[in-house]
Amino acid sequence: MDREIVLTLPDGSERRFPAGVTPLEVARTVGERLAKAAVAGELDGSLVDLRAPLTRSGRFRILTAQDPEAGPVIRHSAEHVMADAVERLFPGTIIDAGRQDHSEKFQYDFRFPRGFTPEDLERIEAEMARIVAAGQEFTREVVSREQARELFRARGEELKLVRLEDIPQGEEITVFRHGEFVDLCRGPHVQRTDQIGAFKLLETSGAYFKGDERNEMLQRIYGTAFASRAELDAYFARLEEARRRDHRRLGKELDLFSFSPLAPASAFFHPRGAFVYNRLVDFMRELYREYGYEEVITPQLFDVELWKRSGHYEAYRENMFFSEVEGREFSMKPMNCPSHCLIYSTRSRSYRELPLRLADFGRLHRFERSGVVQGLTRVRTFAQDDAHIYCTPAQIGSEVERLFQFIFRVYQTFGFSQPIIYLSTKPEKAIGDDALWQSAESQLQRCLEERGVAYTLNPGEGAFYGPKIDFVVHDAIGREWQLGTIQLDFNLPERFALTYVAEDGTEKRPVMIHRAILGSIERFFGVMLEHFAGDLPLWLAPEQVRVLPVSDRFLEAARAVRERLVAAGIRAEVDERSEKLGAKIRDGEVEKVPVLLVVGAREAESGTASVRVRHRGDLGAKPVDAIVATVTTATLQRSLDPWPEAS
RNA sequence: GCCAACGUAGCUCAGCCGGUAGAGCAAGUGAUUCGUAAUCACUAGGUCCGCGGUUCGAAUCCGCGCGUUGGCUCCA
Incomplete structure (x- = not known):
């Protein structure tokens, strides 16, 4: 230990002190007032107690109650x-x-x-x-x-x-x-x-x-x-x-989904909610075509024999629902992976088919202890944008890289621009031997390092069959939510004896990558709703445009405007109630309709409608054709801004 | 599962020390025909979460169950 240390103060000055000096003593040399106001010291970014001796040099400052770090x-x-x-x-x-x-x-x-x-x-x-x-x-x-x-x-x-x-x-x-x-x-x-x-x-x-x-x-x-x-x-x-953004509250207020004690922790998606849900699925399907995925449909209920083979019975049992029929024990699927392994093994596979990417929006059931369920973010039945990629060991790197691109692209569409990344390693309850685990862990780590993204190690938090990279996003108020995941698995291919014929004619074992991007559609729905505070972008909004007649005398004109919008594929309604315009506008805003169109005498005459964009007020009258064009473009581009023209 | 709180109209909630249930919004009907965030009036609406107990009498007190919420553990 040095006998003297050098502290670099915030003003850039360097001061020498005997080793063992306390932050409080340092503060006194600066001024008695600072010493009095001090609540802690900070050495190279870490908090140190005012009375704890300093034993090394570094950048140093005194924190007072005014500093947020205090x-x-x-x-x-x-x-x-x-x-x-x-x-x-x-x-x-x-x-x-x-x-x-x-x-x-x-x-x-x-x-x-x-x-x-x-x-x-x-x-x-x-x-x-x-x-x-x-x-x-x-x-x-x-x-x-x-x-x-x-x-x-x-x-x-x-x-x-x-x-x-x-x-x-x-x-x-x-x-x-x-x-x-x-x-x-x-x-x-x-x-x-x-x-x-x-x-x-x-x-x-x-x-x-x-x-x-x-x-x-x-x-x-x-x-x-x-x-x-x-x-x-x-x-x-x-x-x-x-609380205002809580998806459970928004879901109720916007009539998107509900829950019933008769199906605990399981969501009922109402027409509007189901519409949004399906748009999320459509979005993924569209990208699947681009990224080379093939969708499959698989059963719900399986003989427990399957889960014994996959290892779920051993390691995941307490999260599964069981039932008995004709003396045979069955279980609802908590994951899609074994089904996909069965599909893989229905015939011999060539290296030419790999990577084989099987996607599945199948409904999953997982038993969650009653105390842990929460709104849409933790439910007992849900679907994932799930897929399993079967590839050769040599293809792991490029597949994972491709997944990174895919994931970032999807998150950007929702404005989740900076996901936090965790690498989780072998948990206590795991199947497969250590060598496989170590190999899988180091490969994932290499992928992360090659891409140069920052990540945090989460020891012991992996899936029971393999290590994983998790993607966590912050919502607008800073809470963390885990969505996407990339999981490397050498175990299931082993258990299901999966093989492919390699270029040299020998049989080889493929590697399996489990991955989800939205994660569960249910959870993503909830997180997304909070992120947008209920203000869904045009492409997701069940009702994109609402036409408001100034009075009943303009009902026909309003209906005519709606017809033109609907003919162009826009989801539009007319507020036909005999209310004052102010009330219709208020309700439209409260119900978070992205675009409100006011139609009165002036508009009816000129073939226009007055545009009012959510939270943005009156933008003035515009030709209906121009309105159709703006809404259509923003929808197709999945714009986060409901009226890009206005910016 | 564990700890705690909560459960009253479709929603948000009031209802003191036990005396038989109320508001606002929403809904329905009628009037109004209105120009950029709430027009007025009337009407209807309740197994006070469920079951049991205490009591002359329970939304109110007690027990059990179910559900929800916030945590713990777990997790997409």
Whole structure:
């Protein structure tokens, strides 16, 4: 370790300090006011506690509550304050540990004899407010393992003792205190509790100790905290926006789909919803022709023998529906892959046929535990834009590359421009031997690296038959959704003894690539709806244009305009209600019809209609022919803008 | 499956300490014939999720079941 370190400050200046200097000491050399306002240090982009000694050189700055990066520090500190409040109000509560949510929430788990009630949360909040107002100082202490054990044993914190044992030997153990409260913690924390500007407890839930369902269930409390009241309010405004965009709400409001307790976690698509659903499928079918896929149709119900052969019975059983007929056990298909293997093996295959790309929109049934289902994004029956590519090992690279192009093209059409990519490797419950797995994993990794795309490794998250690359998109409010997937599989071809005759006349084993681009049509529908906040682009909108007569006297003129639109293949309706124009416009906007056409005396006379584009107001009268042309072009181009001409 | 909350008209929701159900929107009917985000009036609409219990009496209290929501675990 150097005896001296060099810190490069935000203004570019380089300052020398003895190794072991703390960020707080550095802040004091800049100014007492900065030192007072400081909540954390940042060295080369990572947060460091103000009291933790700095041992290496780098780019350094002091964060105050004003910096957005300080949020996690404030929330982490609020987390300790919450645990403190709970212990003060409910003596005997055993604390486990807090954690930052990936969003802007913090949480803390407790061993508590019952669930926390909303009234408890109110009391805890009030207690927290007192602790915050007291401005108690956070202190950091490095302790030996034995000291830590002694400390938590004396406090009766059994769960902390377990956590302590999970810290690897040789790692520094630190505890943080404020007031009477002590927690095993790496930090960083703010200096004083009153630097927690605004906080709110949000909800409670059960949570397994260490996230393992074989362990005891603890009681978790979620909350959030920000530097200021204004930021806290902004957080709730974001939640409100999320609720407004919730696909379950939009689906109901726009009469797209519904659910019934008589078919739990299974969507009913109404005429409008089914229309959109079918447009998504049509879109994929159209691209399938271009990308060389052939569609197949396969059964729903299979003798379990099939699933025993494929390995699903072994590794996927708890997600399958079973039934018995004539003493034979059957199961609904949860995946299409075995069917496609059966098709493949109906005759001998030549290398000349490969890659063979079999696509299937077949309905799948997967049993999902009742607590995990959610709207369209997690259902028990759905269809995927599924396909299996049978190819030679040498073709893997080019097939995966082709898939990347295909996937990016599809996502761009919806405005999902930057998918996040994960590489998931062999899970605990897997079939096939390690050598096959390693080969498959390294090939996928090579494809990613050759393409030069950024990806994150997700160890142990692969499918049971092979590793996979997953594509996750952000919706407009930043939530992550997994859609597309590319899965490499050497196992099923083995299990189904698939072969092809190679150029040299010998029999070889093909490789199988499982892939979906939209993922499940249901989930994609939900995510897309949220992404668009219900404002579907023209090519997907069930009702593209609505003609609004100014009064009943112009009904005939409005119908005539509609006829011309319909003749041109445009989906148009007339609002025939005897309402005022303002009401018709309002309803058209609320129902998110992309284009409203107003027809009154002026328009009827001149063969025009006044165009009103969704959320964009009146664009003035235009000839009906021109309207037809604009709508038709935007539809064919799958434009995200319902009226490209206007931009 | 586990933890918690919730389930009242088609939708959003009110209904205190148990006394027999209400609003707005939507729907239907009528009037109005209207120029860029809500015209007016009237009418109809309820196994208060289901089953059981406590009680003279349950939408309200208790238990069980189902479903939904937010988490946990899981996942396209």
